[in-house]
Amino acid sequence: MVPRFIRPICLRIWDFFVWKNVSGQRNSGTGTGKKEERKDDMKEKLEQLKAEALRQIEASDALEKLNEVRVGFLGKKGELTSVLKGMKDVAPEDRPKIGQLVNETREQIEKVLEEAIAKMEKAAREAQMKAEVIDVTLPAKKNEVGHRHPNTIAMEEVERIFIGMGYEVVEGPEIETDYYNFEALNIPADHPAKDEQDTFYISGDFLLRTQTSGTQVHEMEKGKLPIRMIAPGRVFRSDEVDATHSPSFHQIEGLVIDKHITLADLKGTLAEFARELFGEETKVKFRPHHFNFTEPSAEMDVSCFKCGGSGCRFCKGSGWIEILGCGMVHPNVLRMSKIDPEEYTGFAFGIGLERIALLKYEIDDMRLLYENDIRFLKQF
Numbered sequence: 219m220v221p222r223f224i225r226p227i228c229l230r231i232w233d234f235f236v237w238k239n240v241s242g243q244r245n246s247g248t249g250t251g252k253k254e255e256r257k258d259d260m261k262e263k264l265e266q267l268k269a270e271a272l273r274q275i276e277a278s279d280a281l282e283k284l285n286e287v288r289v290g291f292l293g294k295k296g297e298l299t300s301v302l303k304g305m306k307d308v309a310p311e312d313r314p315k316i317g318q319l320v321n322e323t324r325e326q327i328e329k330v331l332e333e334a335i336a337k338m339e340k341a342a343r344e345a346q347m348k349a350e351v352i353d354v355t356l357p358a359k360k361n362e363v364g365h366r367h368p369n370t371i372a373m374e375e376v377e378r379i380f381i382g383m384g385y386e387v388v389e390g391p392e393i394e395t396d397y398y399n400f401e402a403l404n405i406p407a408d409h410p411a412k413d414e415q416d417t418f419y420i421s422g423d424f425l426l427r428t429q430t431s432g433t434q435v436h437e438m439e440k441g442k443l444p445i446r447m448i449a450p451g452r453v454f455r456s457d458e459v460d461a462t463h464s465p466s467f468h469q470i471e472g473l474v475i476d477k478h479i480t481l482a483d484l485k486g487t488l489a490e491f492a493r494e495l496f497g498e499e500t501k502v503k504f505r506p507h508h509f510n511f512t513e514p515s516a517e518m519d520v521s522c523f524k525c526g527g528s529g530c531r532f533c534k535g536s537g538w539i540e541i542l543g544c545g546m547v548h549p550n551v552l553r554m555s556k557i558d559p560e561e562y563t564g565f566a567f568g569i570g571l572e573r574i575a576l577l578k579y580e581i582d583d584m585r586l587l588y589e590n591d592i593r594f595l596k597q598f
């Protein structure tokens with residue numbers, strides 16, 4: 219705080235005057251009365267100086283100001299030093315007394331100054347502690363951790379089942395060309411199936427895919443056989459929003475291409491998938507259907523996991539719930555992707571992910587899945 223070096227410097231200055239005092243005694247002889255006056259002057263001056271220093275310390279409201287006072291009075295070029303310079307005019311015999319007085323003044327100012335600095339620093343510390351107070355009795359901030367959306371949970375469940383059967387999970391683009399979304403899947407430009415899947419056209423040939431089936435074509439074009447894949451992803455159709463429709467939803471596409479793949483492989487695989495997803499007791503039923511890219515085609519129902527097949531509100535009394543569409547890959551589709559249908563056969567299926575989530579969690583309105591109402595989503 220107060221530089222400690224200042225005091226030794228002043229003492230040395232004082233020693234110097236004491237030395238001068240001794241040598242002065244040898245040489246002096248005249249003008250003693252005048253020097254007597256000087257002594258009283260200096261006493262008075264020191265008193266004034268001390269009073270002024272204490273007044274300034276008292277008036278200081280910041281540490282910087284106290285530092286200014288210290289430099290101004292006690293510093294090398296300070297007031298006290300300049301008083302010492304007047305020592306030469308004091309009678310030699312009075313010099314020790316004045317010297318002592320200077321030291322006392324310095325000590326008093328230093329003491330008050332240090333006290334003021336300590337007081338101010340303490341106040342600053344206290345203010346800081348008060349400002350940064352930690353109330354340990356306050357409840358801790360809750361770290362809200364999110365969790366997976368029911369769609370994601372259902373998707374991961376389906377992925378887990380197929381990965382367990384040796385399938386690869388692949389992703390296709392959400393923006394497709396007309397060729398991959400329709401034509402390569404055996405849906406020519408004038409086919410009525412195109413109307414059923416009306417979608418959002420971007421420009422020219424580009425559109426938002428209406429089905430994940432285009433991913434099949436991308437995989438087949440790679441020319442790496444056999445194929446055993448599922449392709450989960452978002453698809454788009456220009457549907458009105460209601461309890462069972464949304465312009466954007468998810469499908470999980472499945473495709474197997476190998477030598478000697480038959481309808482029995484399709485049935486066995488999908489029956490196993492249904493049992494894994496809905497329980498050991500689950501039975502499956504295939505109803506003939508039509509899809510352009512498969513032949514024969516079917517829709518698969520599972521026995522109602524609520525009533526076990528006896529009929530309830532959940533299965534609308536039928537005992538069965540429709541869950542996916544499937545079929546043997548159409549030879550045209552294989553040919554378009556440069557695969558010889560005489561050598562290779564395969565099956566494909568498409569699962570509506572939302573449908574699985576709605577069934578699994580007994581949700582009766584698809585819109586709930588997209589509204590992102592935390593109260594709803596927290597339940598899963």
Ligand SMILES: [Zn+2]
Pocket residue numbers: 522523524525526527528529530531532533534535537538
């Ligand atoms: Zn039922």
